[in-house]
Amino acid sequence: MTWSRATETRAAAILARYPEKRSAVMPLLYLAMAEEGGDLTEDGMRRVAELTGLSAAQVQAVASFYTMYKRDGVGRYLVSVCTSISCMLCGGDEVLDAVADETGVPDGETGEDGLFSVEHVECIGACGGAPAVQVNYELVEGVTPEQARSLCRWLAEQRPETVVGDDLQERFGGQRSFDWGPEEAEGATGPVPAFGPLGTTGERS
Amino acid sequence: MTRILLSRMEAHPSDSHTLARYEATGGYAPLRKALGMAPEDIVAEVKAANLRGRGGASFPCGVKWGFLAPAEPRYLVINADESEPGTFKDRQLLERDPHQLLEGIIISSFALGVHHAFVYVRGEYPRPARRIQAAIDEAYAAGYLGADVAGSGYSLDVTVHLGGGAYICGEETALLNSLEGRRGEPRIKPPFPAVEGLYAKPTIVNNVETISNIPWIVEHGGAAYDAIGPEGSRGTKLFSLSGHVRKPGNYELVMGMSWREMIYDIGGGIRDGNALKAWIPGGASAPWFVEEHLDTPVTIDDIASNLSMIGSGAIVVMDETTCMVKAALRVVRFFSHESCGQCTPCREGTTWLQQVLTRLEAGDGRDIDLDLLLDISDNISPGLAWPPGMTTICPLGPSAVSPITSLAKYFKDEVVAHVHEGGCPLA
Ligand SMILES: Cc1cc2nc3c(=O)[nH]c(=O)nc-3n(C[C@H](O)[C@H](O)[C@H](O)COP(=O)(O)O)c2cc1C
Ligand code: SF4
Numbered sequence: 288m289t290w291s292r293a294t295e296t297r298a299a300a301i302l303a304r305y306p307e308k309r310s311a312v313m314p315l316l317y318l319a320m321a322e323e324g325g326d327l328t329e330d331g332m333r334r335v336a337e338l339t340g341l342s343a344a345q346v347q348a349v350a351s352f353y354t355m356y357k358r359d360g361v362g363r364y365l366v367s368v369c370t371s372i373s374c375m376l377c378g379g380d381e382v383l384d385a386v387a388d389e390t391g392v393p394d395g396e397t398g399e400d401g402l403f404s405v406e407h408v409e410c411i412g413a414c415g416g417a418p419a420v421q422v423n424y425e426l427v428e429g430v431t432p433e434q435a436r437s438l439c440r441w442l443a444e445q446r447p448e449t450v451v452g453d454d455l456q457e458r459f460g461g462q463r464s465f466d467w468g469p470e471e472a473e474g475a476t477g478p479v480p481a482f483g484p485l486g487t488t489g490e491r492s
Numbered sequence: 493m494t495r496i497l498l499s500r501m502e503a504h505p506s507d508s509h510t511l512a513r514y515e516a517t518g519g520y521a522p523l524r525k526a527l528g529m530a531p532e533d534i535v536a537e538v539k540a541a542n543l544r545g546r547g548g549a550s551f552p553c554g555v556k557w558g559f560l561a562p563a564e565p566r567y568l569v570i571n572a573d574e575s576e577p578g579t580f581k582d583r584q585l586l587e588r589d590p591h592q593l594l595e596g597i598i599i600s601s602f603a604l605g606v607h608h609a610f611v612y613v614r615g616e617y618p619r620p621a622r623r624i625q626a627a628i629d630e631a632y633a634a635g636y637l638g639a640d641v642a643g644s645g646y647s648l649d650v651t652v653h654l655g656g657g658a659y660i661c662g663e664e665t666a667l668l669n670s671l672e673g674r675r676g677e678p679r680i681k682p683p684f685p686a687v688e689g690l691y692a693k694p695t696i697v698n699n700v701e702t703i704s705n706i707p708w709i710v711e712h713g714g715a716a717y718d719a720i721g722p723e724g725s726r727g728t729k730l731f732s733l734s735g736h737v738r739k740p741g742n743y744e745l746v747m748g749m750s751w752r753e754m755i756y757d758i759g760g761g762i763r764d765g766n767a768l769k770a771w772i773p774g775g776a777s778a779p780w781f782v783e784e785h786l787d788t789p790v791t792i793d794d795i796a797s798n799l800s801m802i803g804s805g806a807i808v809v810m811d812e813t814t815c816m817v818k819a820a821l822r823v824v825r826f827f828s829h830e831s832c833g834q835c836t837p838c839r840e841g842t843t844w845l846q847q848v849l850t851r852l853e854a855g856d857g858r859d860i861d862l863d864l865l866l867d868i869s870d871n872i873s874p875g876l877a878w879p880p881g882m883t884t885i886c887p888l889g890p891s892a893v894s895p896i897t898s899l900a901k902y903f904k905d906e907v908v909a910h911v912h913e914g915g916c917p918l919a
């Protein structure tokens with residue numbers, strides 16, 4: 288199996304970033320997910336194995352170690368609510384309840400229509416703006432349970448192609464860990480971190 | 493107000509991350525100076541600065557650099573995995589002043605004879621990764637990276653690597669395994685990375701904040717850095733304040749103030765006029781402090797002699813409304829979730845600790861539970877001492893013990909009340 292021409296070109300560029308092919312496993316796994324709308328499939332892992340010279344079992348062993356490689360599928364919008372210590376102290380548990388209730392998707396699951404996945408996560412480095420939430424790893428801080436509900440409704444109604452952290456913060460956020468720089472236009476096109484070399488960023492429309 | 497790390501972003505909030513602003517505020521002049529120095533003289537300046545690592549272990553940076561073995565190639569790896577609950581300082585450095593870090597990387601690489609450096613950014617930090625990558629792209633275009641760094645003939649490439657959501661990859665040898673495309677499991681030390689690191693080659697691993705100090709040290713000299721702050725805690729330190737303080741955030745501070753000043757002046761005191769109950773002085777791994785510590789000094793060595801640690805500089809403040817069993821459970825849950833599973837005491841022990849705390853919090857606790865928690869903890873970290881005794885490959889297992897010993901030391905009555913009242917007495 289090979290990927291689309293554009294994805295294969297991207298894979299070659301990723302491999303060229305490392306002195307040893309094996310090191311490209313993690314970024315290539317993200318690429319494989321992006322290719323399949325967020326899911327890490329057997330085929331995807333096999334292609335990563337071919338490209339890195341590893342066995343399929345070795346690639347699976349790596350993929351299963353890390354929580355961000357979603358082998359059981361993931362929704363179009365992955366809503367991650369921090370319930371680690373600082374966010375818990377500031378109401379993160381209530382935010383998680385609100386998200387689960389508003390989307391109808393319990394913690395750790397994906398809705399039947401594939402629109403949302405909901406998960407509680409450990410600290411995402413936004414404790415000064417607790418409670419913190421990420422949508423497709425784009426950050427919004429200082430979220431109240433009410434704002435979390437509005438956020439989920441907005442995603443369901445607008446279905447944005449690209450999710451941009453600054454945009455979420457402006458619409459649904461509050462207290463931030465620190466002042467952010469100028470508005471960013473780049474964001475995530477799926478439930479994979481938006482990072483240029485992975486080819487997973489999109490522009491706000 | 494002494495500023496080393498945050499001056500640019502404070503003065504120029506709109507564009508402190510750009511190359512244009514960085515150069516306009518003196519950026520990359522230290523690099524030119526460094527390229528005219530002998531590499532060993534740069535190492536000597538960093539040694540003289542007495543800069544201690546900001547990633548958690550507080551190891552002197554220059555001393556570590558001195559351990560780098562002579563074999564080639566060698567690597568520099570920047571630890572931007574920042575995942576210790578309560579910590580968000582490296583994110584600010586990456587987002588708001590990425591060139592400061594990058595210049596530190598280039599100078600450090602030159603000093604260490606490195607031609608390929610890596611920045612390992614946690615997977616949940618795409619925006620910080622975008623910012624440091626954009627800075628790297630600008631630096632290549634401007635000739636600060638690549639085959640001929642600033643016309644010196646020295647060559648350097650920098651690769652940003654995204655993690656996959658695993659706290660343990662912050663541990664330096666797990667990070668190296670991860671960067672090699674393996675499971676992020678810590679390695680047995682020795683050999684230390686400085687001798688056998690990435691691809692079994694000599695490797696220096698340093699934290700984002702540590703390396704962000706390097707341009708200033710080269711510009712002003714190691715002695716100038718060593719003149720700031722109390723002995724053993726030189727320079728400035730970024731503290732991440734969170735929890736029940738009125739003014740959470742990152743603060744760049746010269747150490748030596750009391751905890752009272754830290755929490756009440758810098759942090760603005762406790763929200764809603766509530767009373768302070770406890771705080772975590774150095775990230776989730778650190779044993780807790782309580783009222784009796786309020787007038788002890790905030791320095792690396794004083795925190796250690798008071799049986800905790802500065803760790804990553806993350807201060808989590810808890811007020812009188814906080815259930816300590818719940819807080820301990822949240823911290824233990826973290827370590828249980830993040831255990832890589834290689835060592836039985838860590839893998840099984842953290843799971844058991846979580847189970848016992850869960851039943852205590854739910855009101856199903858038993859009289860023996862506190863002893864049971866301590867017994868399990870003793871199996872993870874024999875003697876329950878500080879610094880912790882180790883039966884495990886890395887310190888993650890013993891970290892899960894910190895909230896347990898803290899509960900036993902300061903909140904025994906509250907644990908007992910959970911048993912006798914069938915749940916939290918505060919609820
Ligand atoms: C479980 C564990 C997690 C760690 N996480 C981090 C981290 O996220 N960032 C970091 O810089 N250091 C972390 N460290 C410390 C690193 O192992 C290492 O000491 C550090 O990166 C060295 O850099 P420094 O000397 O500049 O502090 C962690 C250590 C352990 C045991
Ligand atoms: S102590 Fe825990 S996290 Fe560290 S190596 Fe052992 S099992 Fe893994």
Ligand code: FES
Binds near residue numbers: 370371374409
């Ligand atoms: S505890 Fe939630 S972001 Fe750190």
